[in-house]
Amino acid sequence: MTVLDAMRNYMRRDQVFDFLVPDVPPDLDLSHGIILYLENITVSFDGFKAINDLNLYIEAGELRCIIGPNGAGKTTMMDIITGKTRPDTGSVWFGQQLNLLKMSEPEIASAGIGRKFQKPTVFEHHTVYENLELAAAGERTIWPLLTSGLSAEQQDQLDEVLGIIGLTEHVHHRAGSLSHGQKQWLEIGMLLMQNPLLLLVDEPVAGMTQQEMERTGELLTSLAGTRSVVVVEHDMDFIRSIAGKVTVLHQGSVLAEGTMDEVQNNERVIEVYLGE
Numbered sequence: 001m002t003v004l005d006a007m008r009n010y011m012r013r014d015q016v017f018d019f020l021v022p023d024v025p026p027d028l029d030l031s032h033g034i035i036l037y038l039e040n041i042t043v044s045f046d047g048f049k050a051i052n053d054l055n056l057y058i059e060a061g062e063l064r065c066i067i068g069p070n071g072a073g074k075t076t077m078m079d080i081i082t083g084k085t086r087p088d089t090g091s092v093w094f095g096q097q098l099n100l101l102k103m104s105e106p107e108i109a110s111a112g113i114g115r116k117f118q119k120p121t122v123f124e125h126h127t128v129y130e131n132l133e134l135a136a137a138g139e140r141t142i143w144p145l146l147t148s149g150l151s152a153e154q155q156d157q158l159d160e161v162l163g164i165i166g167l168t169e170h171v172h173h174r175a176g177s178l179s180h181g182q183k184q185w186l187e188i189g190m191l192l193m194q195n196p197l198l199l200l201v202d203e204p205v206a207g208m209t210q211q212e213m214e215r216t217g218e219l220l221t222s223l224a225g226t227r228s229v230v231v232v233e234h235d236m237d238f239i240r241s242i243a244g245k246v247t248v249l250h251q252g253s254v255l256a257e258g259t260m261d262e263v264q265n266n267e268r269v270i271e272v273y274l275g276e
């Protein structure tokens with residue numbers, strides 16, 4: 001079964017994960033099995049090419065790890081996908097039909113691309129429940145939430161998300177009282193309330209305990225399949241524990257791509273990154 005078939009199966013409404021199966025917008029064409037196309041991207045800052053003729057393709061439903069030395073362009077690449085930075089040249093497509101370069105940051109988020117930054121940005125004085133509730137509402141639809149609360153479907157989704165991120169027992173605790181790892185999971189849960197089809201996750205395990213790291217690996221692995229997950233991370237043990245395909249960025253381009261074993265044994269990768 002191809003990844004796309006698997007994704008289509010997950011999308012069937014008679015399956016158990018009903019509330020967590022992202023709705024595929026009608027204009028998001030995944031018929032080629034690719035959810036994200038970055039082609040011939042170049043970005044310069046004051047004449048310095050932070051991204052240099054980058055080509056990257058993310059499959060529907062895959063978990064991709066992006067690694068590379070400091071300054072390789074990983075953050076800039078994420079910024080391009082989310083519309084924060086516009087490239088000088090190249091194209092960025094979400095599925096076959098959505099040209100991300102013609103969309104604003106909020107439009108890109110609404111189309112189904114969620115981003116988790118390295119530091120957790122939960123509302124510390126609100127409970128876990130309230131954080132998820134606010135995330136369900138989204139910025140532009142908060143008024144209905146204040147007046148009538150969550151819909152039955154959103155409530156079911158919230159319960160499901162709580163289970164996935166392992167915070168059911170903490171639902172009425174203030175987010176500020178959670179451990180660092182739990183805050184990171186809560187923020188991933190907040191993104192899940194928006195049902196993204198592509199989740200971008202920046203250095204999720206920085207500062208986590210070994211146990212939290214393992215739990216995060218399980219969480220991200222479980223999210224792939226029903227959605228695509230792109231993880232930027234420096235921790236090689238973590239990458240090895242979750243990775244399917246790994247992309248190594250160097251000086252703004254793809255240096256190598258393959259399994260963790262393949263990239264770890266690649267001479268160029270050893271030279272410019274792993275041998276550091």
Ligand SMILES: Nc1ncnc2c1ncn2[C@@H]1O[C@H](COP(=O)(O)OP(=O)(O)OP(=O)(O)O)[C@@H](O)[C@H]1O
Pocket residue numbers: 045046050068069070071072073074075076077
């Ligand atoms: N707004 C900016 N203005 C000038 N230079 C920038 C800007 N943003 C990024 N750069 C430069 O572009 C290059 C790529 O930076 P980027 O943050 O994308 O790398 P990275 O792979 O995410 O690094 P790290 O692993 O340290 O987070 C770096 O040399 C950085 O200094």
